[in-house]
Amino acid sequence: MKRSFLTDDHEMFRKSLRKFLEKEAYPFYNQWEEDRMIPRSFWTKMGKQGFLCPDLDEKYGGSGVDWGFSAVINEELERVGSGLVGVGLHNDIVVPYITGYGTEEQKQHWLPKCVTGEIITAIAMTEPGTGSDLANIKTTAVLDGDHYIVNGQKTFITNGIQSDLVIIAAKTDLNAVPKHKGVSLFVVERGAPGFSRGRKLDKVGLHCQDTAELIFEDCRIPRENLLGEEGKGFIYLMEKLQQERLVVAIAAQAAAEEMFRVTLDYVKSREAFGRPVSQFQNTQFKMAEIATEIEMGRVFLDSLITDHMAGENIVTKVSMAKWKLTDMAKKIAAECMQLHGGYGYMEEYEIARRYRDIPVASIYAGTNEIMKVIIAKNLGL
Structure with missing residues (x-):
């Protein structure tokens, strides 16, 4: 069946990606499932071949291609196994927040390493008591001089163990009416004081995909790590x-x-x-x-x-x-x-x-x- 959005370039890209996966993913996938983890080396190999964030502008290290290439990547990764969902999350869910709402300085600082696989990303919305009801999250971020102090807990976080950069949703205004106007987004980097990982969760499936709890205890985040405007996170x-x-x-x-x-x-x-x-x-x-x-x-x-x-x-x-x-x-x-x-x-x-x-x-x-x-x-x- 001829597919409306695909061109010859997309199909050539698919063949290249499939050849890469036949060498670097299919033979090892069962072992990754047993190990309960996809090795970081796979991420860097993906980056080296141009299979991470291909739609990013060339000035940030991307290929500047249309989103059809990302659709091809998601299809081919799923054919290997559903546990590779974390790559699609990185490419097409987390990184677009930085490109869409980040400052030029933030983009220059983080995006090139997202393309190479040096930085693995995650997004932390869900909390132990809050799933789809994002307006009622309990994690707070209080401005203290040049830093925000974050307290709270997140769970079911894809790429939670390996992530180097996590976008989190937190309440900056507990009295906002309506409540969703009090939500803001922040970028938390690996090693931030007060940021730790909880359990790597033992799931029914997606065994090779690292899913974890994230804990913030008086976590100090630089003020410049606010993503976009305060109160517009929702x-x-x-x-x-x-x-x-x-x-x-x-x-x-x-x-x-x-x-x-x-x-x-x-x-x-x-x-x-x-x-x-x-x-x-x-x-x-x-x-x-x-x-x-x-x-x-x-x-x-x-x-x-x-x-x-x-x-x-x-x-x-x-x-x-x-x-x-x-x-x-x-x-x-x-x-x-x-x-x-x-x-x-x-x-x-x-x-x-x-x-x-x-x-x-x-x-x-x-x-x-x-x-x-x-x-x-x-x-x-």
Whole structure:
């Protein structure tokens, strides 16, 4: 199927990236899962080959290409495994906050090292008692001379252990009305006094992706590490969530396509009652249903990527895509595991890993229930 936003340059880039991943990622991915960590050396290799933040301006070390190249990166990383989600978060979720709201001095200071992989980034919004309700976060930042003093705790932070630079949301005005006007964003660097890592969280899936708790105890952050204007943090977060949710939708679609591919190969080769499993009508119907869902998802997703690259507002449709495609991927994971029979429950088969990796996509970047709230609100309900 010809894809609307892809050019020959994108396809050449994909071939180069795939060749790189076949050498540097696929052979080691199972070991990374066992180690519960992706080595920093992989990040620097990605940077050296131009696979980190390619859409950044050349003056910051990027390639200055369109966002279609980032879409290709997210697809190919997901085909390796969902645990590589932290790279997409770095490229397309965290770094855009710096490019969008940072001062020129901040950009010059941090962005070049984000491109090389010397700096790994994270974003810390979620707290132990606060998920999607960002207006009610408890972390505070109080100005004290040339520093802000930050106190609070964050959890479920992707890249939490390895991150060198973390964008955090904190309350700078506890009395703001409405409450969201009291939220500001700050950049916290590794080694900041009072900043520590808590547990590396033991997740059901995404084993190689380091997820952690972050702790701020009278953490001193230089005043110049305020990102954008004080009190506008909530607005900044809302403005950037469109791309974050699109990244999640891209990963869900790619995962669904990958699960279909491995299952198609399996049912063709596996025999039962003297013939391939693929010859049974139930298998054929299930595979036909999955193929149809995937095809419809791909067409919708590609139209969204095209519109996003054109600068259009796709908040409603991207909310639809985020919930629908992640929900679809969960259902496909269950169907494909069933079609693998007992082998689908064995760790050496890829479908088992996919089955445990996929469900969280319907939770992070805003739960699917929140997506439906957004859709309903924008429908005028």
